[in-house]
Amino acid sequence: MRRRRALWFWVFVGPFAAGLALFTYVPLLWSVGLSFFDAHNTVTPTDFVGLDNYTAMLKDGAFTGSLRTFLVFTAFIVPVTFALSLALALMVNRVRRAQAFFRSVFFLPAACSYVVAALIWKMSIFNGVRFGLANTLLGLFGTDSVAWLSTTHPPWYWLVIVTVRLWLQAGFYMILFLAGLQRIDPVLYEAAAVDGARPGWTVLRHITLPQLRATSVAVLLLLVINAFQAFDEFYNLLSDARGYPPYARPPLVYLYYTALGQGQNLGLGSAGAVILALIIAIVTVGQARWLRLGKSGEE
Amino acid sequence: MDDGLVRAGRALRAVVLVVLALLFLIPFYLLVRNGLSSEQDITSPEWAFFPRELRWGNVRELFDDPSVPFARSLLNSALIAVATTLGTLLLASLAGYGLARIPYRHANKVFYGILGTLLVPAAVTFVPTFVLVSSLGWVSTLRGLIVPTLFSAFACFVFRQYFLGFPRELEDAAQVDGLGHWRTYWLVVVPNARPVFAAVGTIVFLGAWNSFLWPLVIGQDQNAWTVQVALSSFTTAQVVRLHELFIAAGVSILPLLVVFLCFQRWIVAGVERSGID
Numbered sequence: 001m002r003r004r005r006a007l008w009f010w011v012f013v014g015p016f017a018a019g020l021a022l023f024t025y026v027p028l029l030w031s032v033g034l035s036f037f038d039a040h041n042t043v044t045p046t047d048f049v050g051l052d053n054y055t056a057m058l059k060d061g062a063f064t065g066s067l068r069t070f071l072v073f074t075a076f077i078v079p080v081t082f083a084l085s086l087a088l089a090l091m092v093n094r095v096r097r098a099q100a101f102f103r104s105v106f107f108l109p110a111a112c113s114y115v116v117a118a119l120i121w122k123m124s125i126f127n128g129v130r131f132g133l134a135n136t137l138l139g140l141f142g143t144d145s146v147a148w149l150s151t152t153h154p155p156w157y158w159l160v161i162v163t164v165r166l167w168l169q170a171g172f173y174m175i176l177f178l179a180g181l182q183r184i185d186p187v188l189y190e191a192a193a194v195d196g197a198r199p200g201w202t203v204l205r206h207i208t209l210p211q212l213r214a215t216s217v218a219v220l221l222l223l224v225i226n227a228f229q230a231f232d233e234f235y236n237l238l239s240d241a242r243g244y245p246p247y248a249r250p251p252l253v254y255l256y257y258t259a260l261g262q263g264q265n266l267g268l269g270s271a272g273a274v275i276l277a278l279i280i281a282i283v284t285v286g287q288a289r290w291l292r293l294g295k296s297g298e299e
Numbered sequence: 300m301d302d303g304l305v306r307a308g309r310a311l312r313a314v315v316l317v318v319l320a321l322l323f324l325i326p327f328y329l330l331v332r333n334g335l336s337s338e339q340d341i342t343s344p345e346w347a348f349f350p351r352e353l354r355w356g357n358v359r360e361l362f363d364d365p366s367v368p369f370a371r372s373l374l375n376s377a378l379i380a381v382a383t384t385l386g387t388l389l390l391a392s393l394a395g396y397g398l399a400r401i402p403y404r405h406a407n408k409v410f411y412g413i414l415g416t417l418l419v420p421a422a423v424t425f426v427p428t429f430v431l432v433s434s435l436g437w438v439s440t441l442r443g444l445i446v447p448t449l450f451s452a453f454a455c456f457v458f459r460q461y462f463l464g465f466p467r468e469l470e471d472a473a474q475v476d477g478l479g480h481w482r483t484y485w486l487v488v489v490p491n492a493r494p495v496f497a498a499v500g501t502i503v504f505l506g507a508w509n510s511f512l513w514p515l516v517i518g519q520d521q522n523a524w525t526v527q528v529a530l531s532s533f534t535t536a537q538v539v540r541l542h543e544l545f546i547a548a549g550v551s552i553l554p555l556l557v558v559f560l561c562f563q564r565w566i567v568a569g570v571e572r573s574g575i576d
Contacts, residue, residue: 002404005401005402005403006403006404008397008401008479008480008481009397009401009402009403009406010397011397011480011481012393012394012396012397012401012480012484013393013394013397013398013409015390015393015394016390016391016393016394016413016450016455017394017409017412017413019390019446019449019450020413020416020450020452022431023428023431023446023447023450024416024419024424024428024450025416026431027424027427027428027430027431028419028424028427030427030430030431031424031426031427031430034427034430043430043433043434044434088319091312091315091316092316094312095312095313095316101320102316102320104560104563105320105323105324106319106320106323107563107567108323108324108327108556108559109323109326110505110559111505111552111555111556111558111559112326112509112552112555113508113509113511113527113551113552114509114511115509115511115527115530115531115534115548116330116530116548116551116552117326118534119530119534119544119545119548120326120329120330120548121326122534123333123534123539123541123544123545124329124333124341124545125326125329129342131342131343131345131346132346133329133346136346167323167326171323175567179567200308225420228420228422228423229420229422229423231422231511231512232511232512235511235515235531236511236531236534236535239535240534240535241535252422252423252425252512255425255426256425256512256516259426259429260426260429260516266426266430269426270426270427270430272426273423273424273425273426273427276423277419277423277424280418280419280420280423281418281419284418285418
């Protein structure tokens with residue numbers, strides 16, 4: 001009987017587990033292996049170099065610089081997206097008429113790809129020429145045109161990068177917050193009103209935000225993980241036929257060019273991927289611990 | 300409570316919402332406007348909100364342009380998105396059901412093994428997975444684009460959570476009727492779990508259609524380009540025909556907008572029940 005249950009368990013779970021093992025665990029292990037070899041253009045290298053790839057990677061200013069880029073990017077995008085999506089949710093939640101309309105409008109960009117969004121930003125809004133939308137608006141105030149994507153002092157390109165992601169993602173996180181808001185027991189608000197709390201800031205601080213804690217934790221975690229994965233908008237906004245500018249290179253963009261660019265240095269790229277995977281795992285677990293994820297409401 | 304103040308607050312909120320809604324819609328407008336303009340209209344020194352004429356012929360021009368394998372890339376994207384969605388639904392729902400409902404001594408270990416892969420984001424494994432896929436000889440093939448993405452730990456997790464909360468009575472009745480696990484699953488469980496299939500399906504479809512890094516890495520040959528890779532290759536090219544680029548982008552989001560507007564309810568439901576809170 002027990003044997004038969006085990007058999008059925010593997011009939012259901014087996015294909016998925018085998019595929020996951022093959023396409024996640026095997027590549028990871030292979031990558032760890034490759035990272036100890038000198039592997040140019042080959043996946044079966046013979047030249048063992050020990051930790052050389054790792055030390056090369058950690059000494060490489062471009063790689064550590066890419067980690068710094070990621071930190072700056074995260075420091076921008078996480079709080080801003082969090083605040084905007086929460087604000088949208090609070091407003092949409094209290095709208096009486098046309099709630100579905102506003103929800104759809106803010107959520108609609110989630111259907112767009114980074115490639116398409118980057119195209120609109122790069123070629124139409126922030127194209128850096130006088131007739132671009134942003135520069136036309138600046139012109140109305142008598143300000144000179146800005147070459148948005150190539151201005152590094154001050155770093156105007158950050159404005160372009162951050163607003164793309166904001167437009168694409170805020171609606172998605174708004175949906176999460178809306179779901180959280182709708183789960184709050186109205187009795188809490190009634191009790192607050194009886195106690196004389198005025199609607200607005202006080203209620204928001206003492207009832208709404210504490211009740212949204214679980215959602216907020218989840219949103220923060222997702223935001224950080226997604227920031228780590230940033231690739232599409234950087235690549236599509238900043239690279240052109242001449243290549244990629246040396247600034248604003250997040251880790252994945254750097255790895256892409258290292259491993260699959262001209263040199264095809266798979267050993268070095270693998271070492272970078274392993275380092276990045278470790279950082280992400282540590283940050284995710286640390287963040288989950290710190291925010292005490294899963295302590296409440298889990299089965 | 301001051302009534303006037305409340306009303307003023309409400310009006311302010313309405314104004315802010317309308318302004319934000321317009322800001323969120325402008326990029327869509329620009330996409331359509333540029334796509335239906337002539338090249339000269341897009342780059343005219345005076346920025347005009349409305350193009351001088353709408354050129355629907357741009358659509359035909361895009362598909363007639365022999366230098367751009369756009370129709371091919373659309374077809375590739377459609378094949379990939381449909382295959383990925385169906386495959387993911389099948390594999391992940393079976394696994395989720397097994398994990399939630401078939402008692403097995405090591406089920407928890409298997410579950411944590413699956414959950415652990417969520418800690419390593421797919422984007423970080425693109426180098427090692429490329430290594431594996433290229434050693435299989437799958438570079439620039441649809442196989443290479445589809446198969447490695449079929450095993451979504453996220454989808455499996457959502458299905459497991461859903462089936463944990465599934466009413467047991469239905470399955471019990473099926474067992475009494477002498478159905479085994481397999482037939483119970485297909486005849487009783489799946490028909491009653493349509494909402495979660497729709498939710499996960501739409502999320503997977505959107506993700507597959509929009510994904511960029513993996514198709515960029517694997518689609519080295521033009522014949523294996525997805526629509527996202529094709530678009531990206533125009534934007535980074537030296538010579539760009541702007542109106543063609545924008546109409547291509549517009550065409551590329553049309554299928555998604557349809558899916559999105561039809562299934563929005565399911566996406567919301569799926570996002571809400573994705574077990575992240």
